[in-house]
Amino acid sequence: MRCVVTGAAGFIGSHLCEELLRRGHTVVGVDCFTPYYSPVLKSHNQAVVLAHPRYHFSSADLRSDPLDAIVEEADVVFHVAALPGMQKSWTDFDSYWTCNVQATQRLLEAVRRASGQLRRFVLASTSSVYGKLALGNESSQPRPISPYGVTKLAAEHLAQAYAEAFGIPLVTLRYFSVYGPRQRPDMAFSTFIRAILRGEQIEIFGDGQQIRGSTYVGDCIDATIASIDAPIGETYNVGGGESATVLEIIRKLEVLSGRTVEVVHKPALLGDQRQTFAESQKIRSHIGWQPKTRLDAGLARQWQWQAAMDAELSETSTSVVRSPTIGTHPVSVLS
Numbered sequence: 001m002r003c004v005v006t007g008a009a010g011f012i013g014s015h016l017c018e019e020l021l022r023r024g025h026t027v028v029g030v031d032c033f034t035p036y037y038s039p040v041l042k043s044h045n046q047a048v049v050l051a052h053p054r055y056h057f058s059s060a061d062l063r064s065d066p067l068d069a070i071v072e073e074a075d076v077v078f079h080v081a082a083l084p085g086m087q088k089s090w091t092d093f094d095s096y097w098t099c100n101v102q103a104t105q106r107l108l109e110a111v112r113r114a115s116g117q118l119r120r121f122v123l124a125s126t127s128s129v130y131g132k133l134a135l136g137n138e139s140s141q142p143r144p145i146s147p148y149g150v151t152k153l154a155a156e157h158l159a160q161a162y163a164e165a166f167g168i169p170l171v172t173l174r175y176f177s178v179y180g181p182r183q184r185p186d187m188a189f190s191t192f193i194r195a196i197l198r199g200e201q202i203e204i205f206g207d208g209q210q211i212r213g214s215t216y217v218g219d220c221i222d223a224t225i226a227s228i229d230a231p232i233g234e235t236y237n238v239g240g241g242e243s244a245t246v247l248e249i250i251r252k253l254e255v256l257s258g259r260t261v262e263v264v265h266k267p268a269l270l271g272d273q274r275q276t277f278a279e280s281q282k283i284r285s286h287i288g289w290q291p292k293t294r295l296d297a298g299l300a301r302q303w304q305w306q307a308a309m310d311a312e313l314s315e316t317s318t319s320v321v322r323s324p325t326i327g328t329h330p331v332s333v334l335s
């Protein structure tokens with residue numbers, strides 16, 4: 001199949017491209033390297049697929065570049081691109097609005113103009129649409145508490161409107177806190193590991209008792225690819241592995257690293273969710289997906305990857321000027 005993956009250089013998008021190629025598909029990756037985090041990391045993410053003969057990269061910005069030719073021959077479009085993260089969405093709403101809503105609308109427009117062989121349009125959404133407590137199943141009332149969550153919910157509604165009006169074969173996936181190798185540098189596990197590697201204190205926002213049901217990236221990718229066979233029009237929670245408080249995660253990282261960590265508490269962040277844990281019965285019964293990776297195993301893989309990456313980047317502290325395509329991927333992430 002010919003698969004279009006938006007957000008191809010990002011954390012989740014790059015794993016998705018890699019696994020689709022491994023399964024024999026042709027992949028058109030789209031990304032404009034938004035400056036939310038270092039383009040050097042995004043280039044590293046993409047390095048593993050860039051030379052693959054069935055991978056074609058388009059450096060298009062979904063907000064402004066022509067998209068018709070990109071989606072014209074697609075069998076599946078995975079719309080993974082977005083501006084993530086809650087905190088910056090309070091101060092840079094324009095970027096969230098344009099990357100998460102306007103970009104989605106432009107992609108949907110291009111898809112509806114395309115020739116019509118599309119089998120699925122898979123939309124990557126988030127547990128953040130639920131709000132403070134992201135518990136329960138997909139019928140829970142969405143009540144986002146951050147501008148990020150609002151824009152992601154708007155994208156869901158927009159896609160549903162296009163699906164209803166033009167028959168776009170939509171499936172929506174609400175990911176719950178994804179972690180593993182290549183995790184975005186602003187995400188909690190990533191910041192904790194970085195602090196430990198550098199011998200710094202770990203800053204925790206709030207009391208550290210926030211509960212997260214985290215999803216290993218390999219499991220997230222399996223669910224995303226399996227959703228090609230999901231009934232059209234459905235929305236699924238993707239998560240439901242193991243949950244742990246933020247403090248418990250830090251204890252696990254202490255064990256992994258063999259180091260003792262100094263924790264400093266800061267005031268809770270605006271829009272931070274108190275508890276997230278996916279009830280994922282629906283996706284399990286519809287397409288047989290369930291998370292397989294235990295938290296300890298997934299954390300160990302992220303630790304191993306990040307330690308190697310940190311060493312590589314600090315070895316070449318001039319990393320911004322080195323070729324961004326020569327990074328290697330030290331661990332297998334989809335086992």
Ligand SMILES: NC(=O)c1ccc[n+]([C@@H]2O[C@H](COP(=O)([O-])OP(=O)(O)OC[C@H]3O[C@@H](n4cnc5c(N)ncnc54)[C@H](O)[C@@H]3O)[C@@H](O)[C@H]2O)c1
Binds near residue numbers: 034036079082
């Ligand atoms: N990481 C998580 O835990 C998590 C949880 C829930 C939902 N999600 C969703 O999963 C998706 C991927 O998240 P991620 O963590 O991989 O983020 P990421 O920032 O690593 O990847 C997103 C990619 O999209 C690209 N992008 C953004 N706007 C674009 C535009 N206008 N044109 C072209 N490319 C653009 C960025 O450059 C980036 O490479 C997002 O839709 C996010 O909302 C992620």
